[in-house]
Amino acid sequence: MDPELYRMTIPLYIVTLLGIWMTAEYFFPFLNPLVPASDAIRAYASIAEGAAWGVGTAILTVAHLRRIYRQSKDPFWGYSVVYCVFFFVMFLLGIFEGLGGANFNWLLKWLIQPGDMALYSTTAFYVTTAGYRVFRFRNLDAAALLISGMFIMWSVLPLFTGPAPWIVPIAGWINNVPAVACYRGFVIGVALGIIGLSLRVWLLKHREVLA
Amino acid sequence: MAVTMGMIAGSWICIMLYTMLYGDNFVSRTAEHIYMGLIAAYRFLVNFDFYYKKGVLQAVSPGGGLFVIPVILGILIYARLHEKTRWVYRYPMAIIMGSMLGITVRTTVFSQILDQVKGNLPPIAPLVGVPPFTLVSNLIIIFGSLSAVVFFIFSQEFRGPTRYVHRFGRIILLLGFGATYGNTLSYRYELLAGTFLSNMFSPPEILPYTFGFAAAIAIILIIGFKTGLAHWD
């Protein structure tokens, strides 16, 4: 048997079959007897996705362990030691204490959550620099971007809306008229793109989906 | 005691992570790797807990025999880790991708196309019996959304009168993206204010630890930059 058949072709046919089935059952009542089966498949897919998270974690951890093993070839192997120590401490606490354990939740509450907040909030500095470098009244297009951006930003800041309440209805108009028009066009375009891409996948023209 | 130590640890890891703004340095890299190690383990455990409770435990419970299917699918996903067995992973992924595509496409047609087109029609966007300002706004929404869709037609060049439709669509898109940038900017500042308030400046008892540690890190980094252990550029 050609290996390509069972390694790639059959999985692609499964994507096609399931996709068409799940879409068709929504529109054609004669497929109603198949609905319990498709509900079950969706439930199974959701459960299997829970296991899928482990793949990325395993790949990352193995990469760091390899780096430690080859320490002479990589000057930054010390950071991998840090990663592995904290990974295995958290992992073992989760296994032995459970997700409700005191030490496990201490690490979650006082290291993970603040770290998450800090990393995410660094983008504030970058958007400020980007605004300083990019927002220019160069032409009509740049002016449209700048004016709508500034009005929307002012409308959510009490220091501006308090003394100048007229900013709120202008920003409201921008949010409810041109922004709606923009996103409506965008969303319709994206939806047509989703349908187009799905058709490409179902017609086996987009093999990269299972690369 | 554990709570106080936790507040100090939270403040310190925030300061260490913020040093990444000042160039590539060993302080921020260490904090990043601490965070990565913890978050990788946490996300894996929470998702595996879901897989175990909803899959494995259901499979072994009376009447739950069919749940052995997602258990096997979950195990097959790990075939990706070895080069020789990598192709096996395509089977569970095919089932996941097929389901996801199917449920996304079938509801996309209604919520993202039909309902949005309905949004351009009365009674949501009436053109008769409304004040002039509302009429103009509704006309901008209708023509603006159509022009924005036209803007995404990249397969042909727009000449003559049609180039004005393309141009109008571009302006509408830029107004919308400007609105997004304004919202994003205020959101990022909110993130920053929230991080400072929750982790570094509250409660007031941890302020000395926050400022003390920040000063210590600043001194360490200055030494690091001068000795070449950290890079300014």
Add this chain to the structure above:
Amino acid sequence: MTEAGEKTFFEKALDLDHRIIATIVFIIISLFILVPVSLPFPVSQYGQNYYNFVKSIPEGEIIGFMLSDTPSTRPQLESASVLTLVELWQKNVKIVFWEDEPYGPPILKDYIALAELKLGRTVEYGVDYVDLGYIAGEETGAAAFLKDIRGLTGGKDAYGNNIDSYEWMKGINSGSDWEYGFFNVACRCTEPLYVRQWQMPYGTKVGSINCAMDLPAITLYLATGQIAGTANGLLGSAEIEYLTGNIGLAFGQTLAVSFGGVYFTILVVLGNIFFFMAKAKGRPVT
């Protein structure tokens, strides 16, 4: 560049080091967090509509609530989430929780504890609310869950209890069994997912708690009525605090964020001035 090859003041100003800009942001935000002052502001239509939606939910109703806040958005959305729970439990509404993000379960527990403090009473698990736990799989998981709750969860809640042991849960098995619902998707932009998989197929009236960044993407769902109301970011939380008479964390942060906005406005104005001054001197600038 001058004839000597040096940059002019305006060119240097346009190339201002990112670290200087960042340090000034640090100082401004820190200063106004350490010296907080509450500022009055007009309530927007979004905040008012969301509040009206919460108020419109009848007493004793059973609703669904997907609450998956994240640590990074918690300071902004905590007030809106907690005060929504307070308003609902004041009307003896029964809530079915679930989460679609791994951070969701511990944050939900914190929010419930904070809501109890504001309510002045404890809420009883199994009587006032049930938590069905974390549901993996994003859209697939949400679709499967909202189609057949017992099919996906095995009839068990987050703690392994049989959900049929709670009398009021006996009639709840899908999204169609809730006339009202809420979702807190933090900043993941998955509001359209819940419109596609919850509001549209089952006709549930849904309210959204989301970060400010998601607002432009959901205004079209607000315009079509697919989302009944949104508590939008920090401002939404501050508005809910004001409308419910519980001024707190969100209100206090608004000053720091406001001065951040002032700083950004000054930077944009200066950037444009320097740009046009440099251009007037015939320098090539971007």
